[in-house]
Amino acid sequence: MNSYSCISGTGSFFPDKILTNEDLEKMVDTSSDWIVTRTGIQERRIAENETCCEMAAKAAKEALKSANINAADIDGIIMATFTPDTVMPSGACRLQHMLGIKKGFAFDVSAACTGFIYAAGVADSLIKNRMADNILVVGAEKLSSFVDWKDRNTCILFGDGAGAVVMSRSDKPGIRTINMYANGKHADLLKLPALGSNFFSQRDKLNLESELIKMKGNEVFKIAVTAMAEATATAVKKSGFSSEDVDWFIPHQANIRIIDAAAKRIGLSSERVIVTLNKFGNTSAATIPTSLDLAVKDGRIKQGDNIVSAAFGGGLTWGSMSFTL
Template identity: 65%
Template sequence: MNSYSKIIGTGSYFPSKILTNKDLEKFVDTSDEWIVTRTGIRERRISEDKTTSEMAYEAAIKAIEDAQIRKEDIDGVIVATCTPDSLVPSTACYLEGKLGIKGPFAFDINAACSGFIYSLAIGDSLIKNNLANNILIVGAERLSSIVNWKDRSTCVLLGDGAGAVILSKSDKPGVRSLLLHADGEYTSLLECKAGGSTFLSNREDFDIESNLFSMKGNEVFKIAVRAMADVAVKAVEESGLNFEDIDFLIPHQANLRIIDAVAKRLKLDSDKVIVTLDKFGNTSAASIPTALDIARKNGKIKEGANIVSAAFGGGLTWAATVFTI
């Protein structure tokens, strides 16, 4: 009998505080029109009190309930994040402690915005190698903590939130293809040095603001459009499905122009593209699982739908997957 990994439950969480483009106009030299025209973002959520692991917990509980399994049935926890609670221990260990489960493996993955698909690939491999039956995978980010609020080119982009899935062993096709890529030549195009060992080793001369999240937007945009479109097309080609079989595209929610370019390459109409960045901004590793959960919970995506997801982030990293929900 064939063994597959399949997403059987989803959950998401966003902080209650809404920061609109109009709010940003009050302390940053920008405008609602400028932000919407260039990105498609209208507002984002900001966590005032919850840590990354606390947001991950809220999303995880919903995913566990949706999957109709017990917390004790979870064999492992993988958290995709570039904004961990701390360097040590991992956010996944904090999350496991909050869930009150003992024994399952727990670790973090940092592939920036591609982190959720990277984590899905690891979970898929562990399940297919009989090392787990049920894995909790969470993409969680508190990006507001690493934003330079004086940098108008980046602070308008990012938001906080968490999305979770339960990936389980199944005799029915779930994850159909996975592609993971990176190119370290472009590390300087998108980075946050604050908090790393290189930054912390120079404690006598802390300059936090200039070491927070930074991005060379135009260069990243050019590479992202091509890379995301190419990897999404290849993921479909390797999935065993035809392009006509794809019901939805759930892209990383970074920029509406990038999303439109990927959809065009896949020849998908706009009603088959899941877009949430207008309300939540770019939530990095959380963007795909939260978009999936929202689309499932509002009835747009139903059981049996074939979905292609693609992401692009710092590293530079990019990835894609095709799965049946």
């Protein structure tokens, strides 16, 4: 009998504090109109009281409830993040303890904004190879801790949040295809030097402000437009779907112009694209699972719908996936 994986439950969490474009106008030299025109973002959430893992735990509990399984049924946790509570132990290990899970594996995947797709790809392989029946896959980021709030080019982009899915063994196809790519040649275009061993090897002369999230936005944008569009088209082709078969496109929520270009590449109208960045900004590895969960909760996405996702992030990394819910 063939073994497949499927998404059996979804969950999400966002902190309460809202940081609007108007708030940012008071902090840096920018304007709300400029931010909206360039990115599509109107506001984002900032975690004042929650850690990254605490947000992950709240999203995970929703996903478990949605999947109608207990924490004890989870065979492993894969957490996509580059902003864990601690470098060691991993966010996944901390999350395992928070959920009261006493068995299985737990590890983090660091692929920036493409992290959820990478984590889902690993989970899909483990399930298909009968190494697990149920895997909790979480994308969680507390980016506000690593943003330079004096850098108007980056502080306007990012928000905090967490999304989770339960991936389970299935006797029929759920996950159709997952495609993962990287090109380290462009690593310095989007980076977070802080917390790396290079950073701490110079601890006697640390300059924290210079080691926060840095991005060469125009160069990243040019590569991202092409990479996201091509990855999206690949996901559709490998899945065997036609454009008419695709019910929804859930892209990484970084920039509305990149999203529009990727949707256009596979011939999808804006009505079939899930967009959440206007309210939540770029939450990196959390954007796809949170967007999926929000669209399931509001009734747009239903069981049996065909979905394509794509993401692009630091590394540089990018990827895509297609699945039937």
